[in-house]
Amino acid sequence: MIRIHGMSASGNCYKLQLLLAQLQRPYRWIEVDLLAGATRTPEFLARNPNGKVPLLELEDGRCLAESNAILCYLAEGSAFLPTDPWLRAQTLQWLFFEQYSHEPYVAVARFIARFLPPEHPRRAELPRLQERGHQALAVMERELATREFMVAAGYSIADIALYAYTHDAPAGGIGLADYPHLRAWLARVEAQPRFVAQGA
Amino acid sequence: MIRIHGMSASGNCYKLQLLLAQLQRPYRWIEVDLLAGATRTPEFLARNPNGKVPLLELEDGRCLAESNAILCYLAEGSAFLPTDPWLRAQTLQWLFFEQYSHEPYVAVARFIARFLPPEHPRRAELPRLQERGHQALAVMERELATREFMVAAGYSIADIALYAYTHDAPAGGIGLADYPHLRAWLARVEAQPRFVAQGA
Numbered sequence: 001m002i003r004i005h006g007m008s009a010s011g012n013c014y015k016l017q018l019l020l021a022q023l024q025r026p027y028r029w030i031e032v033d034l035l036a037g038a039t040r041t042p043e044f045l046a047r048n049p050n051g052k053v054p055l056l057e058l059e060d061g062r063c064l065a066e067s068n069a070i071l072c073y074l075a076e077g078s079a080f081l082p083t084d085p086w087l088r089a090q091t092l093q094w095l096f097f098e099q100y101s102h103e104p105y106v107a108v109a110r111f112i113a114r115f116l117p118p119e120h121p122r123r124a125e126l127p128r129l130q131e132r133g134h135q136a137l138a139v140m141e142r143e144l145a146t147r148e149f150m151v152a153a154g155y156s157i158a159d160i161a162l163y164a165y166t167h168d169a170p171a172g173g174i175g176l177a178d179y180p181h182l183r184a185w186l187a188r189v190e191a192q193p194r195f196v197a198q199g200a
Numbered sequence: 201m202i203r204i205h206g207m208s209a210s211g212n213c214y215k216l217q218l219l220l221a222q223l224q225r226p227y228r229w230i231e232v233d234l235l236a237g238a239t240r241t242p243e244f245l246a247r248n249p250n251g252k253v254p255l256l257e258l259e260d261g262r263c264l265a266e267s268n269a270i271l272c273y274l275a276e277g278s279a280f281l282p283t284d285p286w287l288r289a290q291t292l293q294w295l296f297f298e299q300y301s302h303e304p305y306v307a308v309a310r311f312i313a314r315f316l317p318p319e320h321p322r323r324a325e326l327p328r329l330q331e332r333g334h335q336a337l338a339v340m341e342r343e344l345a346t347r348e349f350m351v352a353a354g355y356s357i358a359d360i361a362l363y364a365y366t367h368d369a370p371a372g373g374i375g376l377a378d379y380p381h382l383r384a385w386l387a388r389v390e391a392q393p394r395f396v397a398q399g400a
Contacts, residue, residue, distance in 0.1 A: 049339045049342045049343065050297060050301055050339050052301075062286070064289050064290070064293055065293050065297070066292070066293045066296035066297060066300070067296075068292070068296050069289055069292035069293040069295075069296050070289075072289065072292055073285065073286075073288075073289040073292075076285060085273065085276060086262070086273075088273075089264050089269055089270075089272065089273040090264070092266070092268070092269035092272055092273075093264055093265055093266045093269040095269075095296075096266035096267075096268050096269050096295075096296070096299055097250060097265070097266060099296055099299055099300045100266070100299045100300070100303075100304075101250055101252075103300075104300075104304070139249045139250050142249045143249065
C-alpha cells in the first residue's frame, strides 16, 4: 500500500487526502510533526532532500515530493487529470499558478494568523500576504465567472489543489465576500462525490 | 507559427527560448516591457489574467501561462519529457521545486541585485533570499552528486527549468563555489546539442 508522509494541518497534504478519497485508493498516513523538526532528520532527508511534506512513498520505497507533482502522478488515468494535451496543459498551468501565485500568500497568511502567537514578529507580513492573496483570488474569480471549474473539462486536480487553501483563506484574514463565483465554486467542489473536508 | 510573449531578461522566458531552440521549432518572439506595465494592459490581461510572462499563444489565439506548464506542453512527445510515469513524475517534482523553493529566492535575488538601484529598500531582502537560494542549490548539489541530470532518464525540461536561473545565481550574490557537482552539471547542460545562452 502507498504511504503518505504528511501533516494534517497542512493544505498541501490535504490535497492528497481529498484526491485519494475520490479515487477510492487505500493508503497509509504517516503523521509528520513538521514544527518539531521531523522533516529535518537524516531519515526524512534521505527520502526528500528538500525536507518538506507531503511525500508519497511507494510500496518499493521510492519517494516523490511536491504536492502537485504527486497529484498528477496519482490522478494519471483517472477523470481528475484530462488526457487532451491542451486541457492537460491548462491543468498544469493552474497547478503552477497555485504554487507560485496563490499558496505563498493564502497559505502563509493562514499559517501566521492561525499557528503563530499574537505577538510574533511575522505578523507584520500579513498585510502584504493578504494583498497578494486577494490578487490570486481575483484571478480565480475572473476565471470562475466563465465556467464551473478551473479547467473547462470539469472537476480536476486543478480544483483540488486550489480548493485546499482557498476554502480556508478567511483564517488568514483573506475574506471571500467579494468573490461570488469563487464561493459558488467552493460549494461545487464540496458537492463532488466522495468529497472529504480537511481534518474529517 | 506559435508566439511567445516574453521579456528577454527573464529566466522564466529564457527557459522557452532554450527548449524551442533544442526542439528546432520556429516561433515568433514578442518582447513585453514588464517594468513599463505592459502585462497590466486590458489586452494582455485578456490573454493572461495573472498578468505574467512568459505566455504561449497558439496560432488560433489560445493562450497558456506559467513557464513550466509551457515547457511540459511544448516538450510533449520529445526526449525532453520522459513518457515513463515515474520519470515524468520526477520531472514534475523538479519543476514544482523550481517554482516554489528555487525561483522565488535565486531569481528574486538576481532581480534585486541586478535591476534595482543601489539604494532601493528591497535590497534589505537580499540576505534572506541568498540564504534560501543556497538551500535550494544545496538540494540540487546533493542530487547531482548521484547522477548527471536532475532526472535519471537524462537531460530534460527539469534541467532547462533549473538551469535558467541557477547559471546566473552569482548575479544575485549566490556564489557557486561550494557546489562542484552543480557546476559540472551547468557545463553538461551548456554542452547539449543546440544549447543557446540567455541573450544570445
